[in-house]
Amino acid sequence: MQKTFKIFTPLFLLASLCHAQAVEIVIPEVPKVPKVTAKVPTPPTSVYVSTSGNYKSNEEIIREATTPKVVHFSNHVAPVYEEVKDDPNKVALVGQVKNGQVTAYLHAPLITPHEVKSILEGAGFSVLNTFKVDKKGIVNSVIFTNDEIVKQSSKKNRGFASALRVTIDKKNKLISITNPIYVMAAFMQGEYKDELAQKTLKSLRDAFGNLENSEEKVKFRVLERYQFMQGMPKYVNMQVIKKAASATLLANARKSKKIVYEQKLLNGSVIIGVKLSKRTSRFIKKTGYQNAGLLPYPVLIENGEAKILDPKYYIAVMYPMLKMSQFMTIATVPGAIGKDVDKVFR
Helix, strand or coil: CCEEEEEEEECCCCCCCCCEEEEEEEECCCCCCCCCCCCCCCCCCEEEECCCCEEEEHHHHHHHHHCCCCCCCCCCCCCCCCCCCCCCCCCCCCCCCECCEEECEEEEECCCHHHHHHHHHHCCCEEEEEEECCCCCCEEEEEEECHHHHHHHCCCCCHHHCCEEEEEECCCCEEEEECHHHHHHHHHHHHCCHHHHHHHHHHHHHHHCCCEECCCEEEHHHHHHCCCCCCCCCCCCCEEEEECCHHHHHHHHHHHCCEEEEEECCCCCEEEEECCCHHHHCCHHHHCHHHHHHCCEEEEEECCEEEECCHHHHHHHHCCCCCHHHHHHCCCHHHHHHHHHHHHCC
16 A cells, blocks of 8 residues: 655746645555464474483473482592691601701711721611722712611612611711601602601611701602702603613623622612712712712612613702702713713623
Protein backbone atom coordinates (compact mmCIF):
# COMPACT_ATOMS: atom_id res chain seq x y z
CA MET A 1 0.00 0.00 0.00
CA GLN A 2 1.40 3.36 -0.94
CA LYS A 3 0.95 6.62 0.91
CA THR A 4 0.54 9.99 -0.81
CA PHE A 5 1.66 13.25 0.69
CA LYS A 6 0.91 16.73 -0.72
CA ILE A 7 3.59 19.34 -0.32
CA PHE A 8 3.04 22.97 -1.26
CA THR A 9 6.16 24.69 -2.48
CA PRO A 10 6.58 28.13 -3.92
CA LEU A 11 7.51 28.17 -7.59
CA PHE A 12 9.94 30.96 -7.92
CA LEU A 13 10.38 30.39 -11.61
CA LEU A 14 6.76 31.14 -12.40
CA ALA A 15 5.79 34.52 -13.40
CA SER A 16 3.19 34.85 -10.75
CA LEU A 17 4.64 34.82 -7.23
CA CYS A 18 1.25 34.78 -5.68
CA HIS A 19 0.25 31.40 -6.99
CA ALA A 20 1.39 28.11 -5.26
CA GLN A 21 1.41 24.64 -6.82
CA ALA A 22 0.97 21.31 -4.96
CA VAL A 23 3.48 18.47 -5.69
CA GLU A 24 2.56 14.85 -4.93
CA ILE A 25 5.42 12.51 -3.68
CA VAL A 26 4.74 8.80 -3.55
CA ILE A 27 6.74 6.81 -0.88
CA PRO A 28 6.77 3.02 -1.36
CA GLU A 29 5.88 0.86 1.66
CA VAL A 30 8.72 -1.20 3.28
CA PRO A 31 8.27 -4.86 2.35
CA LYS A 32 7.44 -7.22 5.20
CA VAL A 33 9.91 -10.00 6.11
CA PRO A 34 8.28 -13.41 5.86
CA LYS A 35 8.00 -15.32 9.15
CA VAL A 36 10.14 -18.47 9.46
CA THR A 37 8.91 -21.21 11.73
CA ALA A 38 11.82 -23.25 13.21
CA LYS A 39 11.21 -26.87 13.96
CA VAL A 40 12.88 -28.00 17.18
CA PRO A 41 13.91 -31.65 17.00
CA THR A 42 12.61 -33.95 19.66
CA PRO A 43 15.41 -34.92 22.12
CA PRO A 44 16.43 -38.53 22.04
CA THR A 45 15.07 -40.80 24.69
CA SER A 46 18.55 -42.11 25.53
CA VAL A 47 22.17 -40.92 25.46
CA TYR A 48 25.22 -43.08 24.82
CA VAL A 49 27.86 -42.76 27.51
CA SER A 50 31.25 -43.84 26.14
CA THR A 51 33.01 -44.18 29.49
CA SER A 52 30.77 -46.98 30.63
CA GLY A 53 29.58 -48.25 27.27
CA ASN A 54 25.89 -48.00 28.34
CA TYR A 55 22.89 -45.91 27.28
CA LYS A 56 21.17 -43.62 29.76
CA SER A 57 17.67 -42.23 29.42
CA ASN A 58 16.88 -38.54 29.87
CA GLU A 59 15.16 -39.35 33.13
CA GLU A 60 18.28 -41.07 34.44
CA ILE A 61 20.49 -38.16 33.44
CA ILE A 62 18.18 -35.60 35.09
CA ARG A 63 17.89 -37.72 38.23
CA GLU A 64 21.70 -38.08 38.54
CA ALA A 65 22.20 -34.35 37.97
CA THR A 66 19.67 -33.35 40.64
CA THR A 67 20.54 -35.96 43.25
CA PRO A 68 22.86 -34.55 45.99
CA LYS A 69 26.33 -36.05 45.84
CA VAL A 70 27.77 -37.78 48.88
CA VAL A 71 31.42 -36.80 49.49
CA HIS A 72 33.57 -39.57 50.91
CA PHE A 73 36.63 -38.38 52.82
CA SER A 74 39.86 -40.42 52.88
CA ASN A 75 41.40 -41.53 56.16
CA HIS A 76 44.84 -40.57 54.79
CA VAL A 77 46.60 -37.93 56.85
CA ALA A 78 49.28 -35.75 55.28
CA PRO A 79 52.73 -36.20 56.85
CA VAL A 80 53.86 -33.54 59.27
CA TYR A 81 57.07 -31.79 58.23
CA GLU A 82 58.80 -30.19 61.14
CA GLU A 83 61.32 -27.49 60.43
CA VAL A 84 64.55 -28.24 62.25
CA LYS A 85 65.78 -25.24 64.14
CA ASP A 86 68.64 -24.74 66.52
CA ASP A 87 67.67 -24.90 70.15
CA PRO A 88 68.65 -21.48 71.56
CA ASN A 89 69.34 -23.12 74.92
CA LYS A 90 71.55 -25.85 73.47
CA VAL A 91 75.30 -25.32 73.58
CA ALA A 92 76.83 -26.54 70.30
CA LEU A 93 80.02 -28.50 70.82
CA VAL A 94 83.05 -28.19 68.57
CA GLY A 95 82.24 -29.44 65.08
CA GLN A 96 78.47 -29.42 65.49
CA VAL A 97 75.99 -27.37 63.47
CA LYS A 98 75.48 -23.93 64.99
CA ASN A 99 73.16 -21.25 63.61
CA GLY A 100 72.67 -23.45 60.56
CA GLN A 101 76.40 -23.54 59.75
CA VAL A 102 79.03 -26.22 60.15
CA THR A 103 82.80 -25.89 60.13
CA ALA A 104 84.77 -27.82 57.52
CA TYR A 105 87.77 -28.48 59.78
CA LEU A 106 88.74 -29.02 63.40
CA HIS A 107 91.99 -27.33 64.45
CA ALA A 108 94.46 -28.17 67.18
CA PRO A 109 98.06 -27.17 68.02
CA LEU A 110 100.80 -28.74 65.95
CA ILE A 111 101.97 -32.27 66.80
CA THR A 112 104.02 -34.79 64.84
CA PRO A 113 102.62 -37.30 62.33
CA HIS A 114 103.65 -40.09 64.69
CA GLU A 115 101.64 -38.52 67.52
CA VAL A 116 98.60 -38.09 65.27
CA LYS A 117 98.74 -41.74 64.23
CA SER A 118 99.07 -42.88 67.85
CA ILE A 119 96.06 -40.80 68.96
CA LEU A 120 93.89 -42.03 66.10
CA GLU A 121 94.69 -45.68 66.69
CA GLY A 122 94.08 -45.23 70.40
CA ALA A 123 90.60 -43.91 69.56
CA GLY A 124 89.78 -47.02 67.51
CA PHE A 125 90.56 -45.67 64.03
CA SER A 126 92.65 -47.41 61.37
CA VAL A 127 95.40 -45.30 59.79
CA LEU A 128 95.61 -46.13 56.08
CA ASN A 129 98.83 -44.19 55.51
CA THR A 130 100.79 -41.03 56.23
CA PHE A 131 101.59 -39.04 53.11
CA LYS A 132 104.15 -36.29 52.59
CA VAL A 133 102.22 -33.79 50.46
CA ASP A 134 105.18 -31.62 49.47
CA LYS A 135 108.80 -32.50 48.87
CA LYS A 136 110.10 -30.65 51.94
CA GLY A 137 107.58 -32.26 54.27
CA ILE A 138 106.03 -28.95 55.34
CA VAL A 139 102.63 -30.61 55.02
CA ASN A 140 101.71 -34.22 55.80
CA SER A 141 98.37 -35.93 55.30
CA VAL A 142 97.21 -38.76 57.54
CA ILE A 143 94.35 -40.82 56.07
CA PHE A 144 92.19 -42.76 58.55
CA THR A 145 88.88 -44.61 58.86
CA ASN A 146 87.03 -47.25 60.88
CA ASP A 147 84.68 -50.15 60.22
CA GLU A 148 81.49 -48.12 60.71
CA ILE A 149 82.59 -45.44 58.24
CA VAL A 150 83.56 -48.08 55.68
CA LYS A 151 80.24 -49.90 56.11
CA GLN A 152 78.18 -46.74 55.65
CA SER A 153 80.11 -45.64 52.54
CA SER A 154 79.95 -49.07 50.86
CA LYS A 155 77.21 -47.91 48.51
CA LYS A 156 77.20 -46.81 44.90
CA ASN A 157 79.06 -43.52 44.41
CA ARG A 158 79.59 -43.11 48.17
CA GLY A 159 83.12 -44.50 48.47
CA PHE A 160 84.62 -41.00 48.68
CA ALA A 161 83.19 -40.75 52.21
CA SER A 162 85.10 -43.85 53.37
CA ALA A 163 88.10 -41.98 54.81
CA LEU A 164 88.89 -38.81 56.73
CA ARG A 165 92.09 -36.76 56.72
CA VAL A 166 94.35 -35.01 59.20
CA THR A 167 96.59 -32.28 57.78
CA ILE A 168 99.79 -31.65 59.71
CA ASP A 169 100.73 -28.10 58.71
CA LYS A 170 104.16 -27.01 59.94
CA LYS A 171 103.90 -23.62 58.22
CA ASN A 172 100.80 -22.54 60.15
CA LYS A 173 101.78 -24.68 63.17
CA LEU A 174 98.53 -26.59 63.47
CA ILE A 175 96.78 -29.82 62.61
CA SER A 176 93.52 -29.67 60.66
CA ILE A 177 91.06 -32.58 60.81
CA THR A 178 88.21 -32.91 58.33
CA ASN A 179 84.95 -32.58 60.25
CA PRO A 180 82.96 -35.86 59.90
CA ILE A 181 79.66 -33.96 59.80
CA TYR A 182 80.90 -31.74 56.97
CA VAL A 183 82.52 -34.47 54.85
CA MET A 184 79.79 -37.07 55.33
CA ALA A 185 77.01 -34.59 54.55
CA ALA A 186 78.80 -33.57 51.34
CA PHE A 187 79.89 -37.04 50.15
CA MET A 188 77.05 -39.23 51.43
CA GLN A 189 74.46 -36.86 49.93
CA GLY A 190 70.91 -38.06 50.66
CA GLU A 191 72.24 -41.11 52.53
CA TYR A 192 73.90 -39.02 55.24
CA LYS A 193 73.54 -40.53 58.72
CA ASP A 194 73.84 -37.92 61.45
CA GLU A 195 74.17 -40.52 64.20
CA LEU A 196 77.39 -41.91 62.71
CA ALA A 197 78.77 -38.44 61.97
CA GLN A 198 78.11 -37.26 65.53
CA LYS A 199 79.61 -40.44 66.99
CA THR A 200 82.77 -40.07 64.88
CA LEU A 201 83.05 -36.40 65.80
CA LYS A 202 82.78 -37.20 69.51
CA SER A 203 85.55 -39.80 69.19
CA LEU A 204 87.83 -37.17 67.65
CA ARG A 205 86.97 -34.58 70.31
CA ASP A 206 87.64 -37.06 73.09
CA ALA A 207 90.88 -38.24 71.50
CA PHE A 208 92.47 -34.88 70.68
CA GLY A 209 90.89 -32.96 73.54
CA ASN A 210 91.58 -29.35 72.59
CA LEU A 211 89.94 -29.00 69.18
CA GLU A 212 88.55 -25.72 67.84
CA ASN A 213 86.33 -24.86 64.88
CA SER A 214 88.07 -23.48 61.84
CA GLU A 215 86.77 -20.24 60.33
CA GLU A 216 85.78 -22.10 57.16
CA LYS A 217 82.06 -22.59 57.60
CA VAL A 218 79.25 -23.50 55.23
CA LYS A 219 75.48 -23.74 55.64
CA PHE A 220 74.84 -27.35 56.52
CA ARG A 221 71.72 -27.63 54.34
CA VAL A 222 73.59 -26.71 51.14
CA LEU A 223 76.32 -29.36 51.45
CA GLU A 224 74.27 -31.93 49.55
CA ARG A 225 74.15 -29.63 46.50
CA TYR A 226 77.38 -27.73 47.14
CA GLN A 227 79.11 -26.02 44.24
CA PHE A 228 81.66 -23.22 44.01
CA MET A 229 79.27 -21.05 42.04
CA GLN A 230 76.37 -21.32 39.61
CA GLY A 231 77.29 -23.46 36.63
CA MET A 232 80.17 -25.20 38.40
CA PRO A 233 80.10 -28.99 39.04
CA LYS A 234 78.47 -30.63 42.04
CA TYR A 235 79.21 -33.91 43.80
CA VAL A 236 77.20 -35.93 41.28
CA ASN A 237 79.21 -34.57 38.33
CA MET A 238 81.97 -37.16 38.60
CA GLN A 239 84.55 -37.73 35.88
CA VAL A 240 85.06 -41.23 34.53
CA ILE A 241 88.78 -41.55 33.85
CA LYS A 242 88.97 -45.12 32.57
CA LYS A 243 86.67 -48.05 31.82
CA ALA A 244 87.72 -51.68 32.12
CA ALA A 245 87.20 -54.62 34.44
CA SER A 246 87.59 -53.36 38.01
CA ALA A 247 90.32 -55.94 38.68
CA THR A 248 92.23 -54.71 35.63
CA LEU A 249 91.91 -51.07 36.68
CA LEU A 250 93.22 -51.83 40.16
CA ALA A 251 96.08 -53.94 38.82
CA ASN A 252 97.18 -51.15 36.46
CA ALA A 253 96.99 -48.59 39.26
CA ARG A 254 99.21 -50.76 41.46
CA LYS A 255 101.77 -51.07 38.68
CA SER A 256 102.02 -47.28 38.45
CA LYS A 257 103.36 -47.14 42.01
CA LYS A 258 101.31 -43.99 42.52
CA ILE A 259 98.88 -45.47 45.05
CA VAL A 260 99.29 -43.97 48.52
CA TYR A 261 96.47 -45.93 50.18
CA GLU A 262 93.92 -48.56 49.21
CA GLN A 263 90.61 -49.23 50.95
CA LYS A 264 88.31 -52.08 49.95
CA LEU A 265 84.59 -51.47 50.44
CA LEU A 266 81.92 -54.00 51.34
CA ASN A 267 80.13 -53.64 47.98
CA GLY A 268 83.22 -54.76 46.04
CA SER A 269 84.39 -51.25 45.17
CA VAL A 270 87.83 -49.92 46.03
CA ILE A 271 88.87 -46.38 46.93
CA ILE A 272 92.50 -45.46 46.34
CA GLY A 273 94.54 -42.34 46.98
CA VAL A 274 96.69 -41.29 44.02
CA LYS A 275 99.88 -39.26 44.22
CA LEU A 276 99.78 -36.36 41.76
CA SER A 277 102.82 -35.05 39.93
CA LYS A 278 105.04 -32.53 41.73
CA ARG A 279 104.03 -29.82 39.29
CA THR A 280 100.31 -30.38 39.80
CA SER A 281 100.64 -30.63 43.60
CA ARG A 282 102.11 -27.15 43.82
CA PHE A 283 98.65 -25.60 43.75
CA ILE A 284 98.45 -25.97 47.55
CA LYS A 285 100.89 -23.07 47.88
CA LYS A 286 98.21 -20.81 46.41
CA THR A 287 95.13 -22.33 48.01
CA GLY A 288 96.68 -22.83 51.46
CA TYR A 289 98.67 -25.50 53.30
CA GLN A 290 96.12 -25.87 56.10
CA ASN A 291 93.72 -27.84 53.87
CA ALA A 292 96.32 -29.68 51.82
CA GLY A 293 95.14 -32.93 53.36
CA LEU A 294 92.77 -33.26 50.39
CA LEU A 295 95.75 -34.99 48.79
CA PRO A 296 96.45 -37.75 47.82
CA TYR A 297 93.64 -37.49 45.27
CA PRO A 298 90.84 -40.06 45.87
CA VAL A 299 89.82 -42.35 43.02
CA LEU A 300 86.85 -44.73 43.18
CA ILE A 301 87.05 -48.00 41.23
CA GLU A 302 83.51 -49.27 40.93
CA ASN A 303 81.53 -51.36 38.42
CA GLY A 304 84.24 -51.27 35.78
CA GLU A 305 84.93 -47.55 36.06
CA ALA A 306 87.70 -45.49 37.61
CA LYS A 307 86.16 -42.15 38.52
CA ILE A 308 87.03 -39.03 40.46
CA LEU A 309 85.15 -36.12 41.92
CA ASP A 310 85.41 -33.25 39.46
CA PRO A 311 88.50 -31.30 40.60
CA LYS A 312 86.56 -28.02 40.39
CA TYR A 313 84.15 -29.46 42.93
CA TYR A 314 86.64 -31.33 45.13
CA ILE A 315 89.04 -28.41 45.53
CA ALA A 316 86.16 -26.02 46.19
CA VAL A 317 84.47 -28.18 48.84
CA MET A 318 87.78 -28.82 50.61
CA TYR A 319 88.64 -25.10 50.42
CA PRO A 320 85.21 -23.54 51.12
CA MET A 321 86.68 -20.06 51.64
CA LEU A 322 88.44 -20.07 48.28
CA LYS A 323 87.92 -16.83 46.38
CA MET A 324 87.39 -16.49 42.65
CA SER A 325 90.69 -14.64 42.33
CA GLN A 326 92.46 -17.60 43.96
CA PHE A 327 90.61 -20.11 41.83
CA MET A 328 91.70 -18.28 38.69
CA THR A 329 95.36 -18.66 39.68
CA ILE A 330 94.96 -22.46 39.53
CA ALA A 331 92.77 -22.55 36.42
CA THR A 332 94.93 -25.23 34.76
CA VAL A 333 95.06 -27.51 37.81
CA PRO A 334 91.70 -29.33 37.33
CA GLY A 335 92.74 -30.45 33.86
CA ALA A 336 96.20 -31.44 35.10
CA ILE A 337 94.67 -33.58 37.86
CA GLY A 338 92.59 -35.49 35.30
CA LYS A 339 95.70 -36.16 33.20
CA ASP A 340 97.73 -37.30 36.23
CA VAL A 341 95.03 -39.77 37.27
CA ASP A 342 94.66 -41.03 33.71
CA LYS A 343 98.36 -41.95 33.62
CA VAL A 344 97.88 -44.18 36.64
CA PHE A 345 95.64 -46.54 34.66
CA ARG A 346 97.67 -46.82 31.48
